[in-house]
């Protein structure tokens with residue numbers, strides 16, 4: 318059973334503006350997100366004594382300049398004037414849900430009282446994440462010489478196999494894409510808030526690497542988001558309804574095979590999901606709505622199946638007939654996902670899980686959210702999943 | 711880059727771990743690393759066997775035969791040197807020697823409509839420079 322129950326709650330969420338290319342620096346956007354999250358929690362910056370992030374730009378060859386294309390914890394400590402105040406900080410590898418989990422454990426251990434987790438993402442412009450070297454070193458030497466570099470090629474191959482094995486089509490996927498876009502229309506932070514999308518748009522979208530088209534990929538943006546965590550006891554004295562961290566699952570070994578093959582993605586996601594359920598002490602039937610990582614649309618299928626909402630090979634049918642819509646039996650990616658909101662690398666999924674649990678998701682609020690989950694990452698290596706509950710137990 | 715029209719595909723840089731693979735390829739042989747203790751194959755190569763933690767890992771010749779596990783037809787210009795090659799096929803080949811022992815390759819002689827999961831393929835070798843030869847695959851006759 319999880320040691321976190323009743324001990325840690327998310328109490329504030331903040332976003333910067335999310336733009337394709339911002340005129341402001343990533344450092345400035347991150348400050349904006351953090352200030353808004355702290356204010357949302359009913360706190361002041363001086364209250365913050367814990368700070369954590371995952372500072373990475375997942376783009377080939379980018380320089381990693383603090384405040385420009387990445388934002389580190391130490392950079393933000395200085396910008397926020399927290400040098401004399403901070404009691405705990407960290408930077409994690411892997412994706413931001415792992416940062417969230419580290420921070421939750423720090424709060425539970427009493428290492429800090431009010432902690433902020435942030436994630437800053439930069440869109441460098443030009444062709445996003447192109448391979449721009451005439452050499453292929455390290456792990457690239459077995460892929461780049463074959464023109465294989467982008468996730469929509471290698472993860473896309475796993476999706477191709479999924480379609481081949483189970484009979485999923487692009488038409489099935491259109492349901493998920495349109496669901497996300499409809500939800501984005503109700504999310505004031507979403508990049509695609511005001512941009513309508515039809516099934517024809519999806520079916521006719523430019524193919525990047527068959528079977529993956531442009532609209533199966535999230536949209537790279539400049540932007541940041543932040544979440545405030547504190548103890549359950551302190552949370553109950555703050556203005557927002559707490560979103561309690563009920564349990565989590567993390568860590569799956571990276572595949573030892575090239576690809577990685579579909580089979581290893583499923584294995585990785587299942588390992589994470591199994592630990593999450595065990596820690597939270599509940600199961601899929603207790604979950605009111607879910608946020609699934611959609612850096613690529615088809616990841617949602619793999620997560621739905623790994624978490625046990627349907628059997629392996631059935632997710633593309635499960636999402637049909639309104640089941641994942643806001644009024645459906647399991648609303649999915651209620652904020653629009655990264656496909657609709659923008660590429661915050663999983664931070665949007667965590668923020669939405671907090672807002673829905675707290676009853677503060679505005680026009681897109683789902684009724685009676687007792688428990689929700691956010692499962693973030695590309696299945697094997699770096700992925701994690703977290704359950705939130707409205708009540709502490 | 712794309713504008714010049716002279717960019718070359720990324721050239722593999724062999725390292726301590728991978729040199730035997732590229733040495734064998736230069737001589738027209740597909741060698742894959744294998745744990746001498748538990749007999750498991752690895753690609754890409756490992757320093758220590760992740761299954762039995764033996765450090766006794768050697769490269770051994772494999773049949774060069776396999777099956778198309780999955781594939782992708784790349785239509786986007788996103789890799790230097792491949793601008794003029796789109797659309798091109800990248801394939802995950804499952805080698806006959808072990809389940810999910812996979813290798814990334816192209817099928818330079820095949821058209822996208824000829825490629826299907828489960829088709830049999832075999833290795834051939836594409837010489838890039840005096841030092842580097844690339845194992846490639848084609849549909850088995």
Ligand SMILES: [Zn+2]
Pocket residue numbers: 745746747748749750759760761762763764
């Ligand atoms: Zn071994």
